[in-house]
Amino acid sequence: MNIEKKIVFISGSLRKNSFNTKILKNFENEISKYGFDCTFIDLNKYPLPFFNEDIETENLPENLLVLKKIFQNSCGLVVASPEYNGEISAVLKNTFDWLSRKLPGEVPKQSFLNLSSIAITSSTGKNGATRALERLKILLSRLGVDDEILTYNLGKASMDLFDQQDNILINNEINKIKSLSNYFANLIHQEEDLYQHLKVS
């Protein structure tokens, strides 16, 4: 398994026409151009119960094992969340709480350790979910991703900003997504080089 080439994309919105999911797809399109193997997680397809330590000891959800495998086989994480009352979505927080748990045989924070990451938020409001973005960055850093967390946010989101294939139509935003994706790909390649160097020396 070539972990260095896998990137996981996850949206914290369950909504069919989610702006966050659309933005995430734009990042996936760009990042895949650098030769990464991209896995897009639609949380509608990976339901997990509300985190409860009783369930954890009695009956570990199958979806958790699937998600853990995807995360632990990746070198990058691109995550988008809506802002609900100033916070990230509950479904994303719940998923990350589950993923943060150390299972037998794992090292602490194994699902997030060494992941390069991009945190994305978007909302219909003019502030572009900046409060949720701060929360998401703090959470990611606590979970153990690499120190440099890249960010993108978009305010005043509306259907008019996207075409039928979910491509974003605003030049300024297209350029931002392209340059962030380029920076992200370089960051991962640099880490790959460092890792190879450490293996050799």
Ligand SMILES: Cc1cc2nc3c(=O)[nH]c(=O)nc-3n(C[C@H](O)[C@H](O)[C@H](O)COP(=O)(O)O)c2cc1C
């Ligand atoms: C319960 C709820 C709370 C919300 N709170 C905020 C908020 O605090 N700030 C904000 O900018 N938008 C808020 N919104 C608007 C969402 O940002 C908007 O519905 C957005 O489109 C959701 O993201 P999605 O398109 O990815 O599903 C809220 C929406 C809901 C349903």
